[in-house]
Amino acid sequence: MDALIDILYALATDYTLRTVALGSAILGLVSGALGTYAVLRGQSLIGDAISHAALPGIALAFLLTGSRLTLVLLLGALAAGWLATLAIMAVTQTSRITFDSALGLALSVFFGVGLMLLTYIQQTAGAQQAGLDTFLFGQAATLVTDDVWTMAGLGAVALLGMALCWKEFKLLSFDPAFARSLGLPVRMLDTLLMTLLVLAIVIGLQTVGVVLMSAMLVAPAAAARQWTDRLGVMVALSMAFGVAAGVCGALISSLVANLPTGPTIVLCVSAIVAVSLTLAPRRGLLWRYLRDRRTRVRPPVAVPADENGRP
Amino acid sequence: MSSSPAITVRDLTVAYRESPVLWDIDWTVEQQDLVAIAGPNGAGKTTLLKAVMDLVDPVAGQVRVLGEPYRAVRDQVGYVPQRGSVDWDFPTNVLDVVLMGLYGKLGWFRQPGAEERATAREALAQVGIEDLADRQISELSGGQQQRTFLARALVQDAALYLMDEPFQGVDATTERTIIDLLRDLQADGKTLVVVHHDLQTLPEYFDSVLLLNVRRMASGPVEETFTDENLRRTYGGRVGFLHPPSEAS
Numbered sequence: 017m018d019a020l021i022d023i024l025y026a027l028a029t030d031y032t033l034r035t036v037a038l039g040s041a042i043l044g045l046v047s048g049a050l051g052t053y054a055v056l057r058g059q060s061l062i063g064d065a066i067s068h069a070a071l072p073g074i075a076l077a078f079l080l081t082g083s084r085l086t087l088v089l090l091l092g093a094l095a096a097g098w099l100a101t102l103a104i105m106a107v108t109q110t111s112r113i114t115f116d117s118a119l120g121l122a123l124s125v126f127f128g129v130g131l132m133l134l135t136y137i138q139q140t141a142g143a144q145q146a147g148l149d150t151f152l153f154g155q156a157a158t159l160v161t162d163d164v165w166t167m168a169g170l171g172a173v174a175l176l177g178m179a180l181c182w183k184e185f186k187l188l189s190f191d192p193a194f195a196r197s198l199g200l201p202v203r204m205l206d207t208l209l210m211t212l213l214v215l216a217i218v219i220g221l222q223t224v225g226v227v228l229m230s231a232m233l234v235a236p237a238a239a240a241r242q243w244t245d246r247l248g249v250m251v252a253l254s255m256a257f258g259v260a261a262g263v264c265g266a267l268i269s270s271l272v273a274n275l276p277t278g279p280t281i282v283l284c285v286s287a288i289v290a291v292s293l294t295l296a297p298r299r300g301l302l303w304r305y306l307r308d309r310r311t312r313v314r315p316p317v318a319v320p321a322d323e324n325g326r327p
Numbered sequence: 328m329s330s331s332p333a334i335t336v337r338d339l340t341v342a343y344r345e346s347p348v349l350w351d352i353d354w355t356v357e358q359q360d361l362v363a364i365a366g367p368n369g370a371g372k373t374t375l376l377k378a379v380m381d382l383v384d385p386v387a388g389q390v391r392v393l394g395e396p397y398r399a400v401r402d403q404v405g406y407v408p409q410r411g412s413v414d415w416d417f418p419t420n421v422l423d424v425v426l427m428g429l430y431g432k433l434g435w436f437r438q439p440g441a442e443e444r445a446t447a448r449e450a451l452a453q454v455g456i457e458d459l460a461d462r463q464i465s466e467l468s469g470g471q472q473q474r475t476f477l478a479r480a481l482v483q484d485a486a487l488y489l490m491d492e493p494f495q496g497v498d499a500t501t502e503r504t505i506i507d508l509l510r511d512l513q514a515d516g517k518t519l520v521v522v523h524h525d526l527q528t529l530p531e532y533f534d535s536v537l538l539l540n541v542r543r544m545a546s547g548p549v550e551e552t553f554t555d556e557n558l559r560r561t562y563g564g565r566v567g568f569l570h571p572p573s574e575a576s
Contacts (some may be wrong), residue, residue: 056417113345178435187427191413194479197380197406198431199398215567245463 017209023267033270035155036223039164040262040281043220043232046171048217048258049178051233052251053209055241056189061116062104062210065123067217067226069100071130074151074221075137081270084147086163090170090218093151098212105210127226139239154225156266156277167219170257174215177208185209186247224278235285242296262287331394333358333487333518334379339388341374349544350542352388354536356520358486362515363532363549366539367562372522373409375539378487379520380406381416392487402431405485407476409492415464421475422460428482431545450478455504456523470501478507488512494528506532529553 026033054060070093077092078084100122107118118208134149150158178185187195188205196202213233220229265281294301334356336562341349346533355361364372377383379390381397393400405428425447426439433439439447451457454474459467467475473493480488493505509519509532523529529536530549538544538561545557 058414183427183430183433183438186419186437187430190417190419190424191408191427193377193382193408193412194406194427195430196382197404200430201399222375241418245418245465246420250418 023271026270028131030270032157033266035159035161035164036270036277037263037266039159039167039223039229040156040266040277041259042167042171043163044258044260044262044281044285045255046174046216046219047229047232048236048254048256049175050213051235051237051258052240052247052254053185053189054213054233055237056247059115059120060234060238061118061230062101062213063230065104065119065126065219066097066100066214067221068123068130069126070094070097070214070218070221071151071226072126072133073099073130075130075133075148077135078148079133083174083255086222087166089148089151090166090221093218093221094170095215096126096130097218098211101214102207102212124217128221130226150225151221153223153227153276154221154223154229154278156223156269156281159222163222170215170219171297174212174219177212181205181208224281228278228282231282231285232261235282235289236261239285239289239292242292242299245255257285257288261288331358331391332356333393334520335359335389335391335394336375337389339375339390341371341378341383342386342388347386347541349378349385349401352543354537354543354546356518358393358518359513359516360518360535361509361533362518362520362535362537363529364520364537364539365523365526365529365542365561367387370561372539373491374431376406376491376520376522379489380404380436399576400486402483403486405480405483405488407480407488407490407493408467410472410476410495412491415467417464420460420461421451421456421467423481424464424475425450425478425482428479431483441526446482449458449477450481451475453481454478454508461513468498470497471496471502474504477505483528485517487518488520490519492524494525526558 024242027037046156048216051063054062073092073094073096075087075092076096077089081088083089104122107113107121108115113121122219137148159263171283184195184200184205187200188202188209192202195205217229217233221233224232230296236257237250239257240250243253244250261281261284264284266277268284269280292300295303297303332355334354336352336354337427339349339352340347352375364375367371374383378385379392379397381390390397392404397404422444426443428450429439429443429446433443447458448460451460454477456471456474456478459471464472464475473495473546477493480490494502497505509521512519521533523533530553533549535547536549537546538557540561545552
């Protein structure tokens with residue numbers, strides 16, 4: 017109880033903690049929502065490719081503008097992530113290279129260029145570059161109020177786009193061929209959904225970093241899938257899990273000395289996944305184990321088949 | 328427009344990479360016909376349906392639907408894809424899948440309302456699974472999945488229906504329901520084109536047939552077209568199993 021009061025007191029009085037917690041909550045909210053589609057469409061790894069691909073965008077934005085403004089850097093990340101997405105889609109559609117290979121190619125090429133540019137900046141720009149390499153693993157402590165506003169703005173755009181195209185994205189994910197037969201512009205919708213996904217990823221880069229960001233996209237959605245069979249509930253749960261992980265990670269890392277926020281958030285969301293995988297009714301491992309054991313002790317009963325030969 | 332054939336295909340060639348999947352197809356479907364497309368695996372049956380709906384880019388040739396390009400008559404065409412083409416573990420229920428048939432008419436940003444749900448429930452009743460409206464789709468049997476897809480096509484209220492193997496892997500009761508439904512739709516003036524694998528039942532179920540093996544091997548009324556000779560040409564001699572048991576024994 018005392019600990020809870022301490023936490024609430026800290027949230028109310030500590031500016032840094034409040035900023036970090038708020039930023040992490042926004043990041044969890046948006047990546048939880050958009051991650052649902054990545055998971056349902058079997059494209060979980062796209063997040064990994066996009067987040068790594070954003071690195072050269074951050075470096076280039078800094079090189080071209082000399083600015084350390086979050087909005088400028090994130091716009092660079094957005095452009096690079098988007099470019100990588102388009103490249104992946106183009107390569108998959110026009111060549112024999114499969115989706116996973118295209119992902120691997122985009123990830124390594126873009127990330128390689130990003131590391132190269134980062135090294136160049138470190139050797140030439142001097143003290144001015146301070147902090148750019150925090151995008152690798154994220155550094156939530158560097159978040160200031162303006163950053164949170166930027167994240168909130170970008171996140172609102174992503175969530176609004178998702179809400180407006182709700183039924184179109186649902187059909188695109190479930191049955192794209194049928195969507196095309198109805199005349200929906202499937203390729204455009206695909207690009208739009210990918211763009212929103214890039215937005216969601218970019219929001220988290222400063223806090224969680226390019227290396228771990230894909231976890232924030234996949235984990236909340238994968239955990240949410242365990243608890244529900246409805247898309248709307250799954251999206252809501254996934255957002256809630258994302259927020260919970262973000263806030264918990266921020267609080268825990270503030271209570272323990274020298275605990276980095278980004279990785280702590282990822283560990284929190286991993287814990288949610290572990291609990292969901294084990295305990296969720298019907299889909300959970302424990303539930304299935306118990307069901308299997310129940311059915312195993314039951315003696316075999318002959319079921320009379322009907323006219324179709326089906327029991 | 329009402330006098331135009333439902334489908335006119337002229338000199339249609341479709342290729343994936345370098346190899347042709349459909350070669351120089353000429354084919355006409357009259358309105359209110361009940362047509363089967365049959366042919367061995369890889370004959371291009373699904374591709375032909377997709378070419379009619381402008382879902383694949385042909386190398387050459389022309390397709391007209393109800394005398395118009397597909398784009399102009401899209402809302403008059405209903406599509407039943409292969410049951411296996413989607414992930415049935417997707418988090419949604421039967422009613423929701425059926426409602427997807429109305430997304431084209433609803434337009435952007437509008438969500439289905441009470442009126443749409445009533446239409447969807449009617450379609451579910453037509454295929455005999457109105458009691459499954461709230462069922463999670465992962466809990467459906469093969470026959471129930473197929474009925475769900477049919478209901479989704481029914482709410483499109485189309486003039487032409489394209490169905491890809493609706494009889495694949497369904498139980499006998501569902502098969503009966505589907506064939507009755509096809510006949511009802513035909514009586515209502517609809518045109519139906521159905522990819523069908525079971526050569527035993529084909530002459531009983533359908534009025535016309537297209538025998539396809541990359542090329543059009545034969546097409547026309549079943550009694551003239553569905554001959555041993557044409558089947559042998561289409562399936563390459565492996566037609567011993569085709570004879571009805573009564574003749575074989």
